[in-house]
Amino acid sequence: MIEVQRVIKRYGSTVAVDDLSFQVKPGTVTGFLGPNGSGKSTTMRIIMGLDYPDSGVALINGHRYHDLPNPLSVVGALLEARAIHPGRTAYNHLLALAYANRFSSSRVREVLDIVGLGDVANKRAGKFSLGMSQRLGIAAALLGDPEILLLDEPVNGLDPEGILWVRNLLKGLAKDGRTIFVSSHLMSEMALTADHVVVIGKGHLIADAPMVQFIADNSSKRIVVRTPRTDQLAQSLREAGAEIYEISDGKMTVGGISIEEVGEMAYSIGIPLHELSQVTDSLEKAFMDLTSESVTYSGKLAGSRDSTAFSFNDIHSDGNSTVSQASSQGVGQASGIDGGSR
Amino acid sequence: MEAVDEYNETRKVSIASLEQVAVSRPDSASHYDIISIVRSEWTKLRTLRSTLWSLVALAVLGIGIGALVSAAKASRFHHHIGLAAASFDPTRISLSGVLLAQLAIGVLGALFITAEYTTGTIFSTFSAVPRRHLVIIAKVIVFGLVALVASEITCFISFFVGQGILSGSAPYATLATPGALRAVVAAGLYLTVLGLLALGIGVIVRHTAAAITTFVTILLILPLILQALPTSYIDAIGKYLPANIGIVLLSNTGGANAVAFQHMFSPWVGFGVLCIYAVVALGVGTVLTIRRDA
Numbered sequence: 115m116i117e118v119q120r121v122i123k124r125y126g127s128t129v130a131v132d133d134l135s136f137q138v139k140p141g142t143v144t145g146f147l148g149p150n151g152s153g154k155s156t157t158m159r160i161i162m163g164l165d166y167p168d169s170g171v172a173l174i175n176g177h178r179y180h181d182l183p184n185p186l187s188v189v190g191a192l193l194e195a196r197a198i199h200p201g202r203t204a205y206n207h208l209l210a211l212a213y214a215n216r217f218s219s220s221r222v223r224e225v226l227d228i229v230g231l232g233d234v235a236n237k238r239a240g241k242f243s244l245g246m247s248q249r250l251g252i253a254a255a256l257l258g259d260p261e262i263l264l265l266d267e268p269v270n271g272l273d274p275e276g277i278l279w280v281r282n283l284l285k286g287l288a289k290d291g292r293t294i295f296v297s298s299h300l301m302s303e304m305a306l307t308a309d310h311v312v313v314i315g316k317g318h319l320i321a322d323a324p325m326v327q328f329i330a331d332n333s334s335k336r337i338v339v340r341t342p343r344t345d346q347l348a349q350s351l352r353e354a355g356a357e358i359y360e361i362s363d364g365k366m367t368v369g370g371i372s373i374e375e376v377g378e379m380a381y382s383i384g385i386p387l388h389e390l391s392q393v394t395d396s397l398e399k400a401f402m403d404l405t406s407e408s409v410t411y412s413g414k415l416a417g418s419r420d421s422t423a424f425s426f427n428d429i430h431s432d433g434n435s436t437v438s439q440a441s442s443q444g445v446g447q448a449s450g451i452d453g454g455s456r
Numbered sequence: 457m458e459a460v461d462e463y464n465e466t467r468k469v470s471i472a473s474l475e476q477v478a479v480s481r482p483d484s485a486s487h488y489d490i491i492s493i494v495r496s497e498w499t500k501l502r503t504l505r506s507t508l509w510s511l512v513a514l515a516v517l518g519i520g521i522g523a524l525v526s527a528a529k530a531s532r533f534h535h536h537i538g539l540a541a542a543s544f545d546p547t548r549i550s551l552s553g554v555l556l557a558q559l560a561i562g563v564l565g566a567l568f569i570t571a572e573y574t575t576g577t578i579f580s581t582f583s584a585v586p587r588r589h590l591v592i593i594a595k596v597i598v599f600g601l602v603a604l605v606a607s608e609i610t611c612f613i614s615f616f617v618g619q620g621i622l623s624g625s626a627p628y629a630t631l632a633t634p635g636a637l638r639a640v641v642a643a644g645l646y647l648t649v650l651g652l653l654a655l656g657i658g659v660i661v662r663h664t665a666a667a668i669t670t671f672v673t674i675l676l677i678l679p680l681i682l683q684a685l686p687t688s689y690i691d692a693i694g695k696y697l698p699a700n701i702g703i704v705l706l707s708n709t710g711g712a713n714a715v716a717f718q719h720m721f722s723p724w725v726g727f728g729v730l731c732i733y734a735v736v737a738l739g740v741g742t743v744l745t746i747r748r749d750a
Contacts, residue, residue, distance in 0.1 A: 164750040165750065179586055185583050186486065197580065202500075206499065213496040214488055214493055214585055215584050
């Protein structure tokens with residue numbers, strides 16, 4: 115159990131975390147979502163006792179991290195994959211960490227095998243790819259077989275195979291009853307792994323809900339209609355209480371009405387339809403909408419959110435009935451937000 | 457990227473090994489204490505090549521420069537007459553290399569902590585040991601012992617090599633010569649405490665370049681600045697400079713040499729002052745480390 119209680123953290127005049135409170139319950143994978151610069155890493159560093167909050171407190175099983183006598187057996191953390199001395203071998207890096215908390219060298223071999231680095235254990239970490247560094251960081255987190263895992267952007271820099279590996283690892287660890295707190299700036303990745311989601315933006319809590327509920331609350335259904343007589347159909351739909359989101363030459367997007375009602379109405383007033391389909395917004399879009407006001411580093415996104423990096427929101431325009439699956443596949447490449455979290 | 461290739465070949469296996477995460481529980485007594493942290497810090501120190509290179513530099517500079525100076529003095533000794541001959545200090549000559557070896561031990565001391573900050577391994581370190589003062593104490597113990605052994609070996613070898621070179625054509629000392637053994641032992645202690653001072657500076661400033669610059673400034677630049685001051689100031693302040701304390705420590709301060717050191721602290725008082733510098737630097741560094749964000 116991790117409890118963050120009314121934590122405030124300022125760096126100079128910047129408020130990184132602003133009165134943030136939430137809990138991470140045992141036996142779940144809790145996704146920690148927010149755009150880059152929203153305070154995810156800072157919050158994790160505060161939980162780990164690395165940074166001190168200006169006010170509020172972060173507790174692990176009721177204790178401050180500082181007071182844990184056997185920290186690596188309670189919490190395993192991956193905060194920054196590249197936080198390894200390049201001149202030290204993977205084995206020696208873990209060995210120094212293991213000895214500090216009285217673990218044996220055989221446990222070091224075990225975790226290296228678990229993450230698939232057994233054969234490069236004696237290579238210097240400076241020669242590792244980002245994916246390998248990421249795995250070494252996960253090995254360090256698993257060293258004490260901890261009941262709580264804290265992972266900051268663990269799939270960052272991993273290839274699809276590595277992403278799948280992390281996803282399965284997290285699910286397996288949660289199944290053992292462990293508490294897993296994993297941050298990401300990719301909603302779609304979290305949708306596949308997390309049971310619960312905590313969303314922050316500019317250091318504020320935006321959402322704290324079970325994933326199923328979060329999806330239900332945040333994914334709106336829209337209906338795409340193509341017809342040569344849009345104006346006429348739109349007028350009838352408005353009269354029936356529907357909402358017209360978009361209308362252009364021969365095409366419109368409608369909400370607040372069922373797809374059956376649209377079809378029956380068109381039939382009853384004798385309007386030909388060229389397309390009638392339903393679109394479910396991706397979670398990514400829900401997340402973007404939720405946090406758009408709080409993006410710290412908006413860059414070229416500002417003012418043209420729908421047409422730049424997040425163009426996967428428009429995938430529905432070629433008539434696919436659902437876009438959530440498509441966007442979750444494409445998101446790794448499509449995302450314009452940089453992977454680095456600090 | 458040989459490592460990457462090997463890794464790619466074996467990756468399929470790794471995916472199969474997913475289920476093994478908890479195959480064995482780690483030792484149940486996993487509470488950290490100063491002994492476990494010392495073991496961890498020793499592992500960190502011995503697993504870096506830079507440690508070996510710094511110690512090699514320490515020995516090569518200490519012994520090599522000592523031998524060169526000894527040879528130069530030996531060949532020119534017949535020019536010395538009267539007072540100059542009387543104040544000829546074979547112990548100090550053979551230990552001349554200490555004044556360069558001190559840079560090597562300082563670099564090693566500073567790097568022992570600054571490398572953790574520059575590489576980010578400090579996150580792992582403080583995750584494993586959140587009581588940060590214990591990390592610094594363990595570093596002092598490990599580095600102090602390594603530096604002491606390496607420095608004493610270097611100084612004793614320098615002494616014997618230097619005396620061997622001098623013995624052909626100039627006065628020379630043995631460990632039985634009054635004051636000689638004290639000077640050799642103190643020279644090694646001087647290097648050790650200077651290394652700890654550099655470690656303390658590293659703990660305070662956290663950046664390698666800043667730590668080494670500060671260390672070099674204290675050792676080499678401060679004496680130069682002091683030379684620009686009036687003589688009365690030089691006499692009053694000079695004895696506090698680590699470099700001057702070092703010269704006293706590695707010299708035979710008895711007999712005809714005593715006059716040359718009249719404005720300096722006596723060897724062990726000087727050594728005490730040096731220890732205070734190191735303790736203050738480490739103490740301030742520890743307080744800052746506990747208070748600051750990592």
